[in-house]
Amino acid sequence: MALEKKIRELKEKREIVSKGGGDKAIEKQVAMGKLTARDRINSLLDKESFHEYDLFVQHDARDFGMEKKELHGDGVITGTGTLNGNPISIFAQDFTVVGGSLGRMHAGKITKIMDHALKMRMPLIGINDSGGARIQEGVNSLAGYGEIFFRNTLASGVIPQISVILGPCAGGAVYSPALTDWVFVVDNISKMFITGPEVIKSVLGEEISQEDLGGARVHAEITGNAHFFAKTEYECFEQIKKLLSFIPWNNSEKAPKTAPKPPKKEYKIDTIVPEDPKQPYDVRNVIRAIVDDSDFFEVQEMWAANAVIGFGRVNGETVGFVANQPLVMAGVLDVDSSDKIARFIRYCDAFNIPLVTLVDLPGYLPGIDQEHAGVIRHGAKILYAYSEATVPKTTVILRKAYGGGYIAMSSRHLRADFVFAWPGAEIAVMGPEGAANIIFRKEITEAADPEAMRKEKVKEYSEKFANPFVAASKGYIDSVIEPGETRRYIIHAIEVSERKDISMPKKKHGIPPF
Amino acid sequence: MIGGNVMAENIEKLHLDDADYITTFTRKFRNRKLYEPVNPKLITSFIPGIVREIKVNVGQVVKKGEPVLIVESMKMLNIIRTPVDGTVKSINVKIDEKIAKNHLMVEIA
Numbered sequence: 001m002a003l004e005k006k007i008r009e010l011k012e013k014r015e016i017v018s019k020g021g022g023d024k025a026i027e028k029q030v031a032m033g034k035l036t037a038r039d040r041i042n043s044l045l046d047k048e049s050f051h052e053y054d055l056f057v058q059h060d061a062r063d064f065g066m067e068k069k070e071l072h073g074d075g076v077i078t079g080t081g082t083l084n085g086n087p088i089s090i091f092a093q094d095f096t097v098v099g100g101s102l103g104r105m106h107a108g109k110i111t112k113i114m115d116h117a118l119k120m121r122m123p124l125i126g127i128n129d130s131g132g133a134r135i136q137e138g139v140n141s142l143a144g145y146g147e148i149f150f151r152n153t154l155a156s157g158v159i160p161q162i163s164v165i166l167g168p169c170a171g172g173a174v175y176s177p178a179l180t181d182w183v184f185v186v187d188n189i190s191k192m193f194i195t196g197p198e199v200i201k202s203v204l205g206e207e208i209s210q211e212d213l214g215g216a217r218v219h220a221e222i223t224g225n226a227h228f229f230a231k232t233e234y235e236c237f238e239q240i241k242k243l244l245s246f247i248p249w250n251n252s253e254k255a256p257k258t259a260p261k262p263p264k265k266e267y268k269i270d271t272i273v274p275e276d277p278k279q280p281y282d283v284r285n286v287i288r289a290i291v292d293d294s295d296f297f298e299v300q301e302m303w304a305a306n307a308v309i310g311f312g313r314v315n316g317e318t319v320g321f322v323a324n325q326p327l328v329m330a331g332v333l334d335v336d337s338s339d340k341i342a343r344f345i346r347y348c349d350a351f352n353i354p355l356v357t358l359v360d361l362p363g364y365l366p367g368i369d370q371e372h373a374g375v376i377r378h379g380a381k382i383l384y385a386y387s388e389a390t391v392p393k394t395t396v397i398l399r400k401a402y403g404g405g406y407i408a409m410s411s412r413h414l415r416a417d418f419v420f421a422w423p424g425a426e427i428a429v430m431g432p433e434g435a436a437n438i439i440f441r442k443e444i445t446e447a448a449d450p451e452a453m454r455k456e457k458v459k460e461y462s463e464k465f466a467n468p469f470v471a472a473s474k475g476y477i478d479s480v481i482e483p484g485e486t487r488r489y490i491i492h493a494i495e496v497s498e499r500k501d502i503s504m505p506k507k508k509h510g511i512p513p514f
Numbered sequence: 515m516i517g518g519n520v521m522a523e524n525i526e527k528l529h530l531d532d533a534d535y536i537t538t539f540t541r542k543f544r545n546r547k548l549y550e551p552v553n554p555k556l557i558t559s560f561i562p563g564i565v566r567e568i569k570v571n572v573g574q575v576v577k578k579g580e581p582v583l584i585v586e587s588m589k590m591l592n593i594i595r596t597p598v599d600g601t602v603k604s605i606n607v608k609i610d611e612k613i614a615k616n617h618l619m620v621e622i623a
Contacts, residue, residue, distance in 0.1 A: 203588060205562040205614055222542060278535045305540060329543060330528040330535035336542070362530045368549040402531075434531030 017055055017072045021096030029096050034167060034189060035233050037077050037092035037100075040127050044237045045081035045090065052079040053116075054109045061103060064136045071097050074106040075130075078113040080122075084244055089117035092127035095167050099131030102173065106134070107144025114151040121250040123160040125240065128177060129167030145172045152179035157350040159250050162240060165190035165216075165226070166233060178225065181347060182243060185216035185226040186236050192219055192226075221302040224336060229302060242297055246311040246318045247351055254352050255318035263487065264294040270483040273360070275424060277400040277431070280330070283308055283323045286358060286398065290487045292316065300340055306330075307337035309344040314356070315491045320348035323358035324409065326399075333405055334365040335378040342381035342512075349389035354494055357410035360399040362431060377513040379408065384512045386414040390504065392497030394490055397421040397468065397477070402430050412476045417500070418493040420486070421468035421477045428470075432462040554597045557620040563587030565607045570620070574602045582620050583607070596622055 019026070020037065029036055035043065041050050059074050061067065075097035080089050091110050093100035110126070117124040133141040155161055156179065163177035164184045168191045177183045177192070185192075193214035200206050200213070212218065220229035228243070230236035248255045267289035272281055288294040291312030298310035306329035309322050322341050324331035333341075348355050364370075364379060386393065386408070394417060395410040406427055410416045421427065429435065437444065440457040447453035471477045481489055527534040567584035570576060576596045583594040603623035607613060 203561075278533055280535075280537050326535070326537060328538050329540060330530065330537040332528070332530070362533070362535060366530070367546075369546050372549075431531045431533045433533040437532050 014055065020072050020075075020077075020094045021098070025096035034095070034129070036096065037094040037127065037129065040164075040166065040233065040237075041077060041079070041081070041090055041092050043234065044125070044240060045083055045088065046085065049081035049083075050079055050090075051081060052077060053113065054078055057105050057109055059103050059105045059137075061134070061137050061140075063138075066136045069098075073097065074103060074109065075100050076102075076106045076109050078109045080113075080116070083123075083125075084241060086244075086249060087120065087122045088125060088244075089113050089120070089122055090125045090127070093130040093167075095129045095131075098134065100129050100167065101131050101134035102141055102144055103134035103137040104140040104144055107141070107147060111144075111147045111151055114148070114155065117159055118151070118155045121159060121252070123162060123244065123249060124155065125162045125164065126176065126180070127164045127166055128169040128173065130173060131168060132171045132173055142172070145176070148176050149179060152176055156181070157251055160244070160247055160351070162243070164236065164240065165192055166236075167191070168210075170194070170196055170214075182228065183219070183226045184228045184230065184236050184240060185219055186230050186233055187216045189233065190216040190219070190226075217302075220300075224300060224303040224340060226303075227299050243311075246297060246313075247353070251351055257316045258292070258313060260313075260316040261292040263289050263291060267294050269486060273398055273422075273424070273483070277360075277362075277426060280326045282327050283325050283331070283358060283360065283398075287312060287321050287323060290314065290356075290490060291319070291321075296321070299344065304334070304336035304340045306332055306334065307341050309340060311353075314487065314494060317494055318353055319490075319494070320344060320353045320355050321358065322355060322410070324361040324405075326360055329365065331361045332363065332365040333361060333379060333382070333408060334370055335373045335375050338375070338378040338380075338382050342385040345382075345385035345389050349385075349391050352391060354392040354497065355389065355394070355410065356490055357393070357395045357416070359395060359397040359401045359406070359409040361402070361405040361409065362400060363403045363405040379404070380513040382408045383414065384510070386410050386416075388504070388510065388512075390500070390502055392417055392494060392500050394418040394493040395420070396481075396486055396490070397425040397427060398483075399424055400426045400428075400431070402426070402428055417497055418489070419477045420479050420481045420489050421472070422483050422486075423468065423480055425468040425480075426462075426466035427468055427477070428465045432458045432466050435465070436461045555600065555622045556618055557582065557594060557596065557622070559585065559587075559613050559615055559617045559619055561587050562612070562614050563592070565609055565611045565613060565619075566591060568605060568607070568609060570602050570605070572602050572605055576600060576602060576622065585613070585619075594619070596620070598622055 026036055057074050059071050076091055076093050078091040091113050161180035162182045163180045166189055170193055174192050191210050191214050197208050197213055219226035228239045269289035272285045287296045296310055296312045306325050308325045393410055412419045436457040444450050444453045468480045472480055524538045526539050528537050563585040566586050569581045578599050579595050581593045582596050585592050585594055600622035603621040605620050607619050
């Protein structure tokens with residue numbers, strides 16, 4: 001009988017604590033258009049799979065009247081469950097409990113679940129919705145952040161780390177998401193910044209709204225801090241599930257294979273790319289014409305759209321795609337697209353995902369702003385990332401590959417395992433117009449009709465160099481292939497690479513141009 | 515042959531190595547700040563602040579590195595020095611005046 005009473009008491013206790021900040025605070029959260037922390041976890045994970053840890057943790061602050069306050073769960077829910085049927089760890093900050101502010105025990109719950117995730121080699125999902133440090137806890141709160149950042153770094157490249165920004169995430173708190181692999185934001189809900197609008201106004205006199213400073217769109221399009229943008233929390237959860245269907249659970253596994261499917265018939269690979277290298281097209285349609293079921297899952301769709309990155313499956317196996325996008329900025333490389341590409345390469349390399357690179361670019365973007373923003377060191381990141389990556393690397397040159405852009409985009413010289421080129425590919429030190437103007441400057445300026453001479457020389461250069469056969473004659477390209485053969489060649493490349501084994505010089509770590 | 519949701523009015527030409535590439539521009543590229551060469555003779559504020567002291571007069575000859583103003587900003591008193599030799603042509607601030615970012619404070623001729 002005594003046990004029954006205790007069970008009843010436990011149930012009552014659980015019910016009270018599970019409500020976080022209580023009915024009124026929950027009403028407020030819902031009025032802001034947000035789900036509660038508990039609803040978020042339950043909507044994201046497989047049904048009824050969530051098991052909570054540390055529900056009864058209490059804060060231990062003893063100043064500023066905090067000793068009289070009981071904060072349910074200390075403002076964060078942690079635990080494990082399953083997603084797509086596989087075990088996963090998760091924490092969700094509970095804004096209804098003192099604004100989800102982070103104190104010592106709150107941070108302790110998070111670091112405990114992080115340690116667990118790393119030990120069990122399963123992904124970690126962190127749902128961020130917090131006003132920031134709990135000021136009353138002083139330096140203990142800062143210590144908590146530091147412990148989280150340290151674990152983010154330890155786990156980096158071992159287990160996938162996902163940050164979901166579903167509320168404010170400001171000050172030091174934003175560095176945890178920045179250290180994780182994938183950041184998801186939701187329109188009108190996510191807010192991320194180091195210093196908020198009030199501080200900026202008081203110090204600099206500049207006025208800006210939270211949304212314009214660090215809203216979801218800003219991070220998805222301007223800063224590149226976010227990888228996935230959704231209109232609603234539910235859409236965001238679907239994106240997370242989809243991402244996790246493509247990637248392995250840790251760095252010692254390969255991504256799960258699915259049943260192979262052909263691409264959809266409406267994507268006709270030989271009609272997408274115009275012959276004239278100056279005409280645009282959407283390179284994503286080329287990817288869709290290659291991948292299973294034409295299902296391409298794009299990463300950072302809005303930011304640095306002159307480069308396209310994302311996941312697709314080829315014959316059931318996950319592949320990381322990197323492509324230049326002629327539709328935007330002529331597909332040039334610049335500061336942002338270099339960052340975007342380099343980081344994605346490193347992700348795929350860390351998690352055993354083969355890379356396929358589709359090349360069609362005129363080179364790097366000229367400009368004072370680019371040079372002053374450090375395009376040299378940012379551009380170098382691509383060279384570093386491709387050279388360092390040991391996963392199978394397949395390159396397909398679709399059309400133009402000029403100058404430094406040719407070298408950077410997974411060329412043979414950076415140890416691509418397979419380099420294929422379409423028959424219309426132009427592999428040259430620069431485009432025919434620019435090259436002819438330099439090589440034949442004298443002939444052009446001294447000609448009776450310089451314009452006619454220029455045209456003739458551009459044509460001469462194009463015929464001689466703007467093709468894949470010069471590079472093929474040196475073995476820089478393995479095969480010149482028909483567009484319609486691309487998928488077959490990529491499948492073959494991945495099959496051949498199944499047991500790829502190369503070793504790199506022994507070192508503690510390299511020094512990439514961060 | 516343009517796919518996606520790109521409108522005809524978004525089409526731009528990107529001039530690269532004597533060729534015009536037909537494409538679209540990103541918002542970030544369209545909004546980029548055009549470079550302006552720095553004129554060292556125009557002493558401007560790079561953050562807002564309050565002028566606390568004016569150390570020179572119009573017509574005064576100044577040497578490179580000489581203090582011209584004390585401006586309080588970020589809770590610090592900052593010494594503003596002239597980066598060039600010359601004569602003070604104009605002083606465009608008053609004591610205790612709040613100045614914005616990029617305000618032309620002193621001009622050297």
